[in-house]
Amino acid sequence: xxxxxAANLARWDELVGINxxxxxxxxxxxxxxxxxxxxxxxxxxxxxxxxxxxxLLCHLGLDGLSLAREGATVTGMDFSQQAVxxxxxxxxxxxxxxxxxxxxxxxxxxxxxGQFDIVLMSYGVVGWLKDLDRWAEITAGYLKPxxxxxxxxxxxxxxxxxxxxxxxxxxxxxxxxxxxxxxxWDGAYADPTAKVEHTVAYSWQAGIGDLFxxxxxxxxxxxxxxxxxxxxxxxRPGLVQGADKLWRTPDGIPDLPITYALKAxxxx
Numbered sequence: 001x002x003x004x005x006a007a008n009l010a011r012w013d014e015l016v017g018i019n020x021x022x023x024x025x026x027x028x029x030x031x032x033x034x035x036x037x038x039x040x041x042x043x044x045x046x047x048x049x050x051x052x053x054x055x056l057l058c059h060l061g062l063d064g065l066s067l068a069r070e071g072a073t074v075t076g077m078d079f080s081q082q083a084v085x086x087x088x089x090x091x092x093x094x095x096x097x098x099x100x101x102x103x104x105x106x107x108x109x110x111x112x113x114g115q116f117d118i119v120l121m122s123y124g125v126v127g128w129l130k131d132l133d134r135w136a137e138i139t140a141g142y143l144k145p146x147x148x149x150x151x152x153x154x155x156x157x158x159x160x161x162x163x164x165x166x167x168x169x170x171x172x173x174x175x176x177x178x179x180x181x182x183x184x185w186d187g188a189y190a191d192p193t194a195k196v197e198h199t200v201a202y203s204w205q206a207g208i209g210d211l212f213x214x215x216x217x218x219x220x221x222x223x224x225x226x227x228x229x230x231x232x233x234x235x236r237p238g239l240v241q242g243a244d245k246l247w248r249t250p251d252g253i254p255d256l257p258i259t260y261a262l263k264a265x266x267x268x
Contacts, residue, residue: 004180004202005104008128009079011198012059015188016082020060022190024233027060031094035069036062038232038246041122044150044261048072051117054142057105057125061087064120065096074098075116077108106134109141116142119149123232124189126153127203130180132210136218146268149220154235155227155257156207166237168253176210211262220264229255 001009019025030036037045041063049071055064058076060083068074068091076098078084084102091098103111119139129135139149162171164185172181180202188194215222230246231239235258239247249256 007200008202011201012080013082014196014198016080016086018188018194019190020086024190025060025062030062035066037066040228040259040261041152044152044263045118048118053118053120054116055120057121057128058087058100059083061090061100063122065091065094065098068096068098075112076100077103077112079104105129106131108138115144115147117144117147119143122152123154126151126206126211130204132206132214133217136214136220140218140220140266143266145266148223148263148265151262153260154231155260156205158235158256158258159205161236163236168238173205175207176205180204208260215264220266223263223265225262226260227257228259229257231258
């Protein structure tokens, strides 16, 4: 395994238990019937009843399982066996129509056949894709004719700022770099106080243009794209939560693009 991917896997394996116990994911609330989907995801996906959904890089699987509750047949994948075991255990416990597969994104065609009505990626995923063109090619292959891929993600502009400083200090690149961005963080995004052994991770920033061109080169058609000044969690220090429970820039700082939603379809 690539050394950078191996480091990421070790960190994500360790984060499974931390995130599952965190207030951010609130698994107990999810088990009681609360959906993990926010208003942006709900608006983008629409009615999923009777549809087949492939949830890529699903981590704990809550978004996919929320769609299963709404009548979708869900397949989730993640490269962490720890995450897959957690997600499948939760699906089995709740009696939801969902299965989960452990695979690297780029090896998925060797582990999964078939095509789907919807392919979903949501929040904190694009930056972990080392090869955007290959991701788009694989995604297009999993779509039925007329099917659509939905990417609901943190905006790369918002991710340029120092994520440990409440001041808005530009730190990370916007444009895709040849070399990975290496970070060394103690703690976890869902629980900054957690003590972790695997602190190093590697990511690959992708500007909106990078994503658009990968999708278009894969033969998909962009149907819609929108940017929003809010997100569903405190992506970085300095954001404040409104009465709608969404996070945004505080008074005195202009609205920034914090989330985006992209829909692209496969020609029928």
